[in-house]
Amino acid sequence: MDxxxxxxxxxxxxxxxxxxxxxxxxxxxxSAVGKSVARLEEKLGVRLFHxxxxxxxxxxxGLLLLERSRRILAEIEAAQTELSQASSAPRGRLRVSLxxxxxxxxxxxxxxxxxxxxxxxxxxFSDRLVDVVEExxxxxxxxxxxxxxxxVARKLGHFKMLLVASPEYLAAQGTxxxxxxxxxHRCMHFRWPHSGKLEAWPLPTADxxxxxxxxxxxxxxxxxTRACFALQGRGIACLPDFAIGDALxxxxxxxxxxxxxxxxxxxxxxxxxxxxxxxxxxxxVDYLCARMFAAA
Numbered sequence: 001m002d003x004x005x006x007x008x009x010x011x012x013x014x015x016x017x018x019x020x021x022x023x024x025x026x027x028x029x030x031s032a033v034g035k036s037v038a039r040l041e042e043k044l045g046v047r048l049f050h051x052x053x054x055x056x057x058x059x060x061x062g063l064l065l066l067e068r069s070r071r072i073l074a075e076i077e078a079a080q081t082e083l084s085q086a087s088s089a090p091r092g093r094l095r096v097s098l099x100x101x102x103x104x105x106x107x108x109x110x111x112x113x114x115x116x117x118x119x120x121x122x123x124x125f126s127d128r129l130v131d132v133v134e135e136x137x138x139x140x141x142x143x144x145x146x147x148x149x150x151x152v153a154r155k156l157g158h159f160k161m162l163l164v165a166s167p168e169y170l171a172a173q174g175t176x177x178x179x180x181x182x183x184x185h186r187c188m189h190f191r192w193p194h195s196g197k198l199e200a201w202p203l204p205t206a207d208x209x210x211x212x213x214x215x216x217x218x219x220x221x222x223x224x225t226r227a228c229f230a231l232q233g234r235g236i237a238c239l240p241d242f243a244i245g246d247a248l249x250x251x252x253x254x255x256x257x258x259x260x261x262x263x264x265x266x267x268x269x270x271x272x273x274x275x276x277x278x279x280x281x282x283x284x285v286d287y288l289c290a291r292m293f294a295a296a
Contacts, residue, residue, distance in 0.1 A: 004076070007069045009036040010048065014058050014066045090283040091118035097130045097140040098123060100222045104242045105141065108291045112284065119280050127221070128194040132272055138281050139271040141288070146268055152277070154285055156267040157293025160241045161202050163256040164248070169233040176236075176256055179203050179212055186217035186235030188226050201238045202263030240265065242293075267292070 012022040012033075019030040019037075026033070041048050048062035058066055098105055113121060124130075124137075132140055132151060146153040169186075176182050182203075190199040198219065205211055217235050220226060226237040227244055236256055247253040269288055271281050 006036050006040045006043075008073065009033055010040055010062075011066060011069050011073060013037060013049070013056065014062060017056050019056065088279055089118060090116055090279040092278075092280055093120045093122055094280045094284060095122040095136060095138050096124070096284065097132070097135075097137050098125050099127050099142060100125055101240070101243070103223065104240075105288075105292065108288060111291070112287050115287070116280075116283055119283070127192065132270065138278070139269055139284060141267060141269050143265050143267055145266070146270055150273050151270040152273050153268045153270045154289055156269055156288055159265050159267070159293075161238055161263040161265060162241055162244070162258075163201065163236055163238055163261045164230055164244055164253040165236045165256055166231055166233045166252065167254055169230075169235065170254060170256075172233075178257070178260075182212070182214055182236070185215065187214045188218040188220075188229055188235045188237040189214075189216055190223075190226065190238070191219050191221050193221055199238065202261050204260070 009022065009026060012026055013019060016022045016025065019033045023030040023033045037048060044061075044065075046061040047059050048065060050057045050059055109121065109123070113119075130137060130140060140151075141156065173185060174181075176185060187201075191197070192199060198216070200211065201214065203212060218226075218229060223239060223243045227239055227247070229235065230237040230239070230244075231247060231252055238261075241248070244253055248255065269285055271277060271285070277285070
């Protein structure tokens with residue numbers, strides 16, 4: 001600890017360029033500052049300052065030590081901050097951007113509100129690509145692999161995109177067994193809000209390598225509408241398994257072309273990169289990681 005104090009005194013002298021000013025900032029006498037620097041120079045075997053009657057300036061060795069010392073002291077301060085935050089209760093406004101998958105995340109967030117009553121959730125449901133830092137979000141939940149190096153990411157879990165339809169629809173219109181069969185079916189699609197493009201279904205490409213242009217009987221920008229219409233026998237939809245698990249289990253929906261038309265996806269939670277995440281952000285990250293796909 002004495003060595004750490006010596007480095008703290010050294011940095012203060014190097015920045016203040018005065019034993020007297022450094023002592024005043026540290027709450028000790030200028031003679032104590034001078035003795036601390038002298039002991040450090042003796043221990044290191046180098047001269048750290050050029051001294052004159054009017055100024056004190058670091059030597060080349062002093063400048064090297066100053067750079068390293070600043071980093072070391074900053075790390076120690078950061079560790080102290082982190083430990084202090086770890087013992088404080090998560091609280092305050094927590095602004096989170098989430099995709100339009102309320103069936104998956106809302107029950108978990110409701111439990112989070114119950115378990116963390118001092119956190120005020122501010123939820124924004126959107127599939128657009130938000131700018132986390134510029135728009136002031138504490139965290140975002142998104143599908144796909146993280147691409148922003150300015151964000152920290154943790155994986156929440158995997159899901160599958162499946163083609164599904166009701167047994168009644170398939171009985172009336174026939175069951176497709178290959179991609180070309182879909183051309184005679186009613187296909188219900190999702191449109192990406194940020195690009196206006198339709199979400200590609202998880203289908204193999206045609207023999208010429210070109211994607212197949214599917215019929216479009218309905219377009220929307222959420223899961224619930226497509227799931228509802230599929231249950232009502234209005235056509236085939238491409239939906240995530242977590243949104244239709246009960247309907248598949250009890251036979252109200254049937255998977256179309258299993259093994260051929262499937263795609264694996266992944267959810268991540270991301271937050272701005274920094275030395276430490278606030279307790280409220282850490283609480284949300286740990287909670288979602290533990291519970292969002294707990295039953296999967």
